[in-house]
Amino acid sequence: MxxxxxxxxxxxxxxxxxxxxxxxxxxxxxxxxxxxxxxxxxxxxxxxxxxxxxxxxxxxxxxxxxxxxxxxxxxxxxxxxxxxxxxxxxxxxxxxxxxxxxxxxxxxxxxxxxxxxxxxxxxxxxxxxxxxxxxxxxxxxxxxxxxxxxxxxxxxxxxxxxxxxxxxxxxxxxxxxxxxxxxxxxxxxEENPTKDRIVVWEDQSLSDIIAHIEHNLDGTLALSALANMAGLSENRLDQLFRQKFQLSCAEYVRNERMSTANRWLQSGELPVREVAKRVGYSHVSNFSRAYRARFGETPARTLRRATSRST
Incomplete structure (x- = not known):
């Protein structure tokens, strides 16, 4: 090496x-x-x-x-x-x-x-x-x-x-x-505040929500809908995300969408429009802005680099 x-x-x-x-x-x-x-x-x-x-x-x-x-x-x-x-x-x-x-x-x-x-x-x-x-x-x-x-x-x-x-x-x-x-x-x-105790059923609900997010990135993942699915208040679900990941629920969803989009684009297998759709963006322009804010380059550039490697 x-x-x-x-x-x-x-x-x-x-x-x-x-x-x-x-x-x-x-x-x-x-x-x-x-x-x-x-x-x-x-x-x-x-x-x-x-x-x-x-x-x-x-x-x-x-x-x-x-x-x-x-x-x-x-x-x-x-x-x-x-x-x-x-x-x-x-x-x-x-x-x-x-x-x-x-x-x-x-x-x-x-x-x-x-x-x-x-x-x-x-x-x-x-x-x-x-x-x-x-x-x-x-x-x-x-x-x-x-x-x-x-x-x-x-x-x-x-x-x-x-x-x-x-x-x-x-x-x-x-x-x-x-x-x-x-x-x-x-x-x-920053000193970590004393963390509230997470009871067993809350921890399981959070795990279920995380799995749901992972398999439904193209769907509606609003905090209100996720909290209703988990049987928790919006504030409590958001608190659980911050406690476990140091991210709000919305930030966690956005991070998962961008990370998944980056993996697909680097594979070179899907066009930008299809990747945007699969991670929940109906408008490519909105997706491109979010992707650039996360990775410092446009999704088109990531895709071009991936396709040039495969040729």
Whole structure:
């Protein structure tokens, strides 16, 4: 299995042997560093990355699309997907991404050294960030995975669409990167409220509703109809979804529809209009807007890439 070495310190698109796409590192005066990666592995391979920091730092990572594995120098491995964000600090060089043949990876990472970040919090970082604030630099390695919010995914998609273009491109990218880091820190540091006890019949009702959603993505999946089917109030069903998935019922349905649409489009077997219909959209334009907000590209582009691979 080949190993592709990538220097991320250039601040511009980089062509990698064995990987089709781009990788970019942008450093801003505010101390924020933005990483944007968009590529497809032509074969199973590793992308090895050299750390460019020389002092303690905190970084974040999220795949807007695709999946890969990030291996630390000490051997710890983290799976990156659109449903698993990562807050991290890895001082030694030698981390590497394991890419899988045919996988399109659209990745966002935002990092900052501790000094400017601490200044933004009036000198006192949120409590949970203390995990990453070891003052010594050298061998420190830590990663914490957690579920991203719909807002975090939306900010990530903005880094790949029209918000990241034009004469004010760098100004826009810095603003979005700041919002992205703020959101991911807030998600990570937010204390979970004491969870209500879910009784057995409620848990079974929730499982039945999840199965119903999975098999009826082309149907009406309004909260009121689902609550009536489950024998629960709308508020209680929504509460159960938030408790179990950190998503509202509507957000869960939308996520399932978009994830399923993405799988169908990547198979290249169905036209966009048919995919839209199968996930409950009667208007292709509405489907395209929702898909782009989720994945940072139009469904037509995903389909073109899939069909070009099969020819």
């Amino acid at each position: 080949p190993v592709v070495h990538a220097d991320m310190s250039g601040g511009q698109a980089i062509d990698l042997p064995g990987v089709r796409g781009r990788m970019e590192r942008l450093e801003f005066a505010s101390g924020i560093v933005l990483y944007r990666m968009e590529y497809e592995a032509l074969d199973d391979c590793f992308v090895q990355v050299q750390n460019s920091f020389s002092e303690p730092w905190i970084g974040s990572a999220l795949h807007l699309q695709g999946h890969s594995e990030l291996a630390y120098p000490d051997g710890k491995t983290f799976t990156l997907t659109p449903d698993s964000a990562l807050l991290m600090r890895v001082d030694p060089s030698g981390s590497r991404f394991h890419l899988f043949k045919g996988q399109l990876v659209r990745h966002v990472g935002v990092a900052s050294t501790l000094a400017p970040l601490q200044a933004r919090f009036d000198g006192q970082l949120p409590g949970r960030l203390a995990l990453f604030t070891d003052n010594s630099f050298g061998d420190f390695q830590l990663g914490q995975s957690f579920s991203p919010s719909p807002r975090l995914r939306h900010l990530a998609s903005n880094l790949f669409d029209n918000h990241a273009k034009g004469s004010t491109r760098l100004l826009k990218l810095e603003g979005i990167a700041n919002l992205f880091l703020a959101e991911i820190i807030e998600l990570f540091c």
